[in-house]
Amino acid sequence: MSRTISLTLRIWRQENGTSQGAFETYRTGPISTEMSFLEMLDVVGERLTLEGKEPVAFDHDCREGICGMCGAVVNGQAHGHQQGTTLCQLHMRHFKDGDTLVIEPFRSRAFPLIKDLVVDRSAFDSLIAEGGYVSVNTGGAIEANTLAIPRKIADLALDAAECIGCGACVAACPNGAAMLFVGAKVSHLALLPQGQPERSRRVLAMVRKMDELGFGSCGNRRECEAACPKRISISNVARLNREFLKASLLADEE
Amino acid sequence: MGRTSRTLSSSLGRKMLMAASGSFLSLFILVHLAGNSSALLGRTTFLAYVDYLHSLGVLLHFFEILLLTAFCTHVFLALLLFFENRKARPEPYAVVKSSGGATLAGQTMIYSGTVILLFLVLHLQNFLFIDRELPVADLLRTVLGNPALAVIYLIGTLAVGLHLSHGLWSLCQTLGLEHPKYTSTLDKKAALLGLAIGLFFALIIVVALFYPGFLL
Amino acid sequence: MHLDAKIPSGPLPEKWDRHRFDLKLITPANKRKYDILVVGAGLAGASASASLAEQGYNVKTLCLQDSPRRGHSIAAQGGINAAKNYQNDGDSVFRLFYDTIKGGDFRSREANVYRLAQISNSIIDQCVAQGVPFAREYGGGLANRSFGGAQVSRTFYARGQTGQQLLLGAYGALMRQVKLGKVTLLPRREMLDLVVEEGEARGIITRNLISGELECHGAHAVVIATGGYGNAYFLSTNAMASNVTATFRAYKRGAAFANPCFVQIHPTCIPAHGNSQSKLTLMSESLRNDGRVWVPEKPGDRRAPADIPEAERDYYLEDKYPSFGNLVPRDVASRNAKEQCDAGKGVGATGLAVYLDFSDAIKRDGLQTIEMKYGNLFQMYEKITDQNPTDRPMMISPAVHYTMGGLWVDYNLMSTIPGLFVLGEANFSDHGANRLGASALMQGLADGYFILPATIGSYLAGLTTKTININQSTFLATREEVENRISRLLATRGRRTIDDFHRQLGLLLWKDCGMTRNEKGLREALARIPAIREEFWHNVIVPGSGQALNQSLERAGRVADFLEFAEVMVIDALSRTESCGCHFREESRGADNEARRDDNNFCHVAAWEFSGPSTHPTLHKEALSFENVELSQRSYT
Numbered sequence A: 001m002s003r004t005i006s007l008t009l010r011i012w013r014q015e016n017g018t019s020q021g022a023f024e025t026y027r028t029g030p031i032s033t034e035m036s037f038l039e040m041l042d043v044v045g046e047r048l049t050l051e052g053k054e055p056v057a058f059d060h061d062c063r064e065g066i067c068g069m070c071g072a073v074v075n076g077q078a079h080g081h082q083q084g085t086t087l088c089q090l091h092m093r094h095f096k097d098g099d100t101l102v103i104e105p106f107r108s109r110a111f112p113l114i115k116d117l118v119v120d121r122s123a124f125d126s127l128i129a130e131g132g133y134v135s136v137n138t139g140g141a142i143e144a145n146t147l148a149i150p151r152k153i154a155d156l157a158l159d160a161a162e163c164i165g166c167g168a169c170v171a172a173c174p175n176g177a178a179m180l181f182v183g184a185k186v187s188h189l190a191l192l193p194q195g196q197p198e199r200s201r202r203v204l205a206m207v208r209k210m211d212e213l214g215f216g217s218c219g220n221r222r223e224c225e226a227a228c229p230k231r232i233s234i235s236n237v238a239r240l241n242r243e244f245l246k247a248s249l250l251a252d253e254e
Numbered sequence B: 001m002g003r004t005s006r007t008l009s010s011s012l013g014r015k016m017l018m019a020a021s022g023s024f025l026s027l028f029i030l031v032h033l034a035g036n037s038s039a040l041l042g043r044t045t046f047l048a049y050v051d052y053l054h055s056l057g058v059l060l061h062f063f064e065i066l067l068l069t070a071f072c073t074h075v076f077l078a079l080l081l082f083f084e085n086r087k088a089r090p091e092p093y094a095v096v097k098s099s100g101g102a103t104l105a106g107q108t109m110i111y112s113g114t115v116i117l118l119f120l121v122l123h124l125q126n127f128l129f130i131d132r133e134l135p136v137a138d139l140l141r142t143v144l145g146n147p148a149l150a151v152i153y154l155i156g157t158l159a160v161g162l163h164l165s166h167g168l169w170s171l172c173q174t175l176g177l178e179h180p181k182y183t184s185t186l187d188k189k190a191a192l193l194g195l196a197i198g199l200f201f202a203l204i205i206v207v208a209l210f211y212p213g214f215l216l
Numbered sequence C: 001m002h003l004d005a006k007i008p009s010g011p012l013p014e015k016w017d018r019h020r021f022d023l024k025l026i027t028p029a030n031k032r033k034y035d036i037l038v039v040g041a042g043l044a045g046a047s048a049s050a051s052l053a054e055q056g057y058n059v060k061t062l063c064l065q066d067s068p069r070r071g072h073s074i075a076a077q078g079g080i081n082a083a084k085n086y087q088n089d090g091d092s093v094f095r096l097f098y099d100t101i102k103g104g105d106f107r108s109r110e111a112n113v114y115r116l117a118q119i120s121n122s123i124i125d126q127c128v129a130q131g132v133p134f135a136r137e138y139g140g141g142l143a144n145r146s147f148g149g150a151q152v153s154r155t156f157y158a159r160g161q162t163g164q165q166l167l168l169g170a171y172g173a174l175m176r177q178v179k180l181g182k183v184t185l186l187p188r189r190e191m192l193d194l195v196v197e198e199g200e201a202r203g204i205i206t207r208n209l210i211s212g213e214l215e216c217h218g219a220h221a222v223v224i225a226t227g228g229y230g231n232a233y234f235l236s237t238n239a240m241a242s243n244v245t246a247t248f249r250a251y252k253r254g255a256a257f258a259n260p261c262f263v264q265i266h267p268t269c270i271p272a273h274g275n276s277q278s279k280l281t282l283m284s285e286s287l288r289n290d291g292r293v294w295v296p297e298k299p300g301d302r303r304a305p306a307d308i309p310e311a312e313r314d315y316y317l318e319d320k321y322p323s324f325g326n327l328v329p330r331d332v333a334s335r336n337a338k339e340q341c342d343a344g345k346g347v348g349a350t351g352l353a354v355y356l357d358f359s360d361a362i363k364r365d366g367l368q369t370i371e372m373k374y375g376n377l378f379q380m381y382e383k384i385t386d387q388n389p390t391d392r393p394m395m396i397s398p399a400v401h402y403t404m405g406g407l408w409v410d411y412n413l414m415s416t417i418p419g420l421f422v423l424g425e426a427n428f429s430d431h432g433a434n435r436l437g438a439s440a441l442m443q444g445l446a447d448g449y450f451i452l453p454a455t456i457g458s459y460l461a462g463l464t465t466k467t468i469n470i471n472q473s474t475f476l477a478t479r480e481e482v483e484n485r486i487s488r489l490l491a492t493r494g495r496r497t498i499d500d501f502h503r504q505l506g507l508l509l510w511k512d513c514g515m516t517r518n519e520k521g522l523r524e525a526l527a528r529i530p531a532i533r534e535e536f537w538h539n540v541i542v543p544g545s546g547q548a549l550n551q552s553l554e555r556a557g558r559v560a561d562f563l564e565f566a567e568v569m570v571i572d573a574l575s576r577t578e579s580c581g582c583h584f585r586e587e588s589r590g591a592d593n594e595a596r597r598d599d600n601n602f603c604h605v606a607a608w609e610f611s612g613p614s615t616h617p618t619l620h621k622e623a624l625s626f627e628n629v630e631l632s633q634r635s636y637t
């Protein structure tokens, strides 16, 4: 049932990518435990606004855990401590009265900071541009039921395709690696018959791009999987490795 | 850049080299453990094993060179990746907390590896770079009979156990050896195996230290 | 203004084919000489951008979010319709057409809707080819589920995230063109105005949301695919950034806005928890297949649901609509929930919810079966409310969900401004006065993948302007207007926050222009909106500067537009004195108290033309004629 709690927030404030940032401390005042984390930030923002200050900038849009726009590191954990939950779906009932929350942006060389908690994740778009698709022009498709796909395979593909591209995997990885993100996309398409023609080219290109963009490498530490709000499995990382090895050894394209 | 070098210089390629060298080293460790455990069976068996090893001659040297190469590759890449990965997050977090995936072994690979490296220097000094006056069995008795050295050896072997308890699973993951039907509990099995290896080594040391009749 | 829908002649099934034959073409080599701006990268915008670029046009695509993958289409849960008839249950293009026309309460164009039904099958082909992992049967074929308003199973789905999977498909296609250099992608850009020169759309003014810079973009054609305006109500199931700004700015530059009062209110959403609620979450309509809707018989009964005996429960939908029961269309379900809450029988902390009870279904089919069907929805519900719907009935309440109204477009999807095309939820579309479930995704993709790529060439081929110069006075003047507006917002430094105004507007619209409407309420709203707007411009606080990322400024601009647009909505609602679809005028009901259409006076599209600030907009009517279906009153009893 609904209660109210008060929290102390230490939030990273930084004017822009080049300026110096620092933590600022705010008190939330009494807030309802029915609120979501972002609604709690809204309340603080409204108060700052009334005090003539700028509210904390943070990315968000759908607020139902699907667009992948929101995200911050709360007390050292990407999207906070609730497993399988985006920040927008994290509710305040999971905190205790008097808690102090340290809120930081996702940090990675590949995700430059823009302002406060807002970071630039366009590196993910660049990764997809390298081959995270099937090259089929509109109109050039065959009839949808021509290829039978075992239900299990379709399910596995969807498990991987559920990735919302929020970047929590990178933020949580001690090495700032993007293996789970790339692994999920490579797996989704490698599993399906539609992905076969470009299978090798896709994995080689995406891995090359991943290195170029400054992501770290994988230590199989599993933090990505644990932080992923969609619980994307690291078996997708193993599959990425496998696909890469196969393509490197066997594929004859350049 | 050629295809091979391009593959191997990519982050995945490097990790695969790590895993390949790591698996080779792990295999060696297993063989080494099997051989060393003959010490528990008494002096004769142990010496027979040592003699057999030496009888291999060129083959042994070939193997040693291979081992050295794998080791150097492994260490070189470990350091390279370690420093590169640190650069991937230039600004550290103020609060660092695991989201729930991390294990002690996984988090400490570079440290357990470093301990292994330092230990190995000592180990080689003790057994390889010496004049062979004493029979190996007595050498072993001398070294492990020294409590200070024995403790260091214990630390070294436990580091190997820790390293492998993450490493064995990690190498499967890196080489893409994964299948939902067969590998769903691989991480736990590998961790147990890794620890078991470390503990078995440790057992030999403990026996050597406390059992006066060791290898007599 | 003259509304020419350009509906091709000939029999319904042949119209689209004939039309495509009649359209002028541009040779592949010449296509690269044309620049096209696509504003929005949801399903409609992303699919259009990719398809146009594949043909060879130079495309520039803009969106608000940091990536096109986050367009609000991503949130669609239930599915997408197509007339494949894979279930062999009697579906056909004509049936899909008929269901959609009837579902829309006969306020859409026959020709458009028929074309939509025809194209629906190609959409599924296209998406499957892209690797969209739709649900499948054990045999490997595609699976279908059923949805409201239809008696056949024709909805394709990917668990509860069909929109996500479709959007990721379109996004992939778009990113492929980005890689090939045919699309220039400009994320984190907001269109703040349309540039019209010599009566033609020539470009837009955008604000770079990171640097704050105002940018001019010129093109031979502008495509708006910016989604719906449900956020006018403050609380809706739409994403936070959903807005009317792009379409409303176009309206102010001369594009007619059609049926702005047609707003769909979805019956099954998670109730608001209090004043700091920022948006509402939809619970899929599929839940009504097994959930029973009820409220306590006695008003004000505060007992826990389990303590209310069967005899003291009012299963009002089942009683009133014996043949459809809990599965009446969205608008009917929503209105009835409102009626119960108005009578004091609502439940929950705010008294604005009704129960959706699964206990009978669990008794009948077993917990496991029900969890298998709805497990992910139950989890989502529990995450938000901390209550398990298998222990205690779910609480649901109606929420603004979809806007059928939008910029008026002809059969080619061109607005009343030549060169300005409008796709997806942003146009007034094919859903008439009420949209059926799973047909918005279909429409957005039909527009983007197939219709616009076929029709835009004909417009471009007829263009005489060859180069667009963004240093021309029109661009500069438009940019200056935008700049002034921003400066005014920043300079106000009043005492009330943006959300405060937005909430006030939302509540007003919800009350007077929501599920039911009447003349008195609408007139009241019409009087109050200008007052709120007036205060907004004098008393709003917009902190920060215009030269940097400033989310307050972004919101302020959007709310300012909602405050103007709301008036057009209310005017439209006031002038349509019939009840149709989601537009329920209390004055217009039948003997059974149900909605009654007035086909003699209102069988038309109401398109509003901007006639200057503080002037009543001008109404233009596009008459709707029905040659292939018979107009009938909807009845679900």
Ligand SMILES: Cc1cc2nc3c(=O)[nH]c(=O)nc-3n(C[C@H](O)[C@H](O)[C@H](O)COP(=O)(O)OP(=O)(O)OC[C@H]3O[C@@H](n4cnc5c(N)ncnc54)[C@H](O)[C@@H]3O)c2cc1C
Residues within 6 Å of the ligand: C039, C040, C041, C042, C043, C044, C045, C062, C063, C064, C065, C068, C070, C071, C072, C073, C074, C075, C076, C077, C078, C079, C080, C162, C163, C189, C190, C191, C192, C225, C226, C227, C228, C237, C238, C239, C242, C243, C245, C246, C282, C401, C402, C423, C424, C425, C426, C437, C438, C439, C440, C441, C442, C444
């Ligand atoms: C919760 C929910 C569930 C739904 N479920 C279903 C379903 O199951 N089946 C179904 O058929 N339909 C469903 N719908 C409806 C459907 O999802 C939408 O109508 C449809 O996706 C709209 O697509 P769109 O491309 O027109 O707009 P959107 O997807 O909203 O995209 C709008 C784009 O425009 C951009 N944009 C907006 N304003 C500006 C501006 N001023 N400047 C620049 N860019 C701008 C945005 O960044 C975005 O890229 C659902 C809707 C909601 C809210």
Ligand code: HEM
Residues within 6 Å of the ligand: A218, A219, A220, B015, B018, B019, B021, B022, B023, B025, B026, B029, B074, B075, B078, B079, B081, B082, B109, B110, B111, B112, B113, B114, B116, B117, B160, B163, B164, B166, B167, B168, B170, B171, B172, B174, B175
């Ligand atoms: C007997 C010696 C050793 C064995 C058997 C061994 C074995 C392994 C194995 C199997 C792995 C897993 C590879 C993978 O992740 O795919 C590994 C990783 C690692 N090893 Fe070793 N190793 C040994 C010595 C060392 C030494 C001396 C170092 C020194 C610094 C070291 C540092 C590391 C590091 C840092 C990793 C993790 C690399 C990463 O995940 O990025 N190892 N090792």
Ligand code: FES
Residues within 6 Å of the ligand: A059, A060, A061, A062, A063, A064, A065, A066, A067, A068, A069, A070, A071, A086, A087, A088, A089
């Ligand atoms: S705001 Fe969309 S996932 Fe959180």
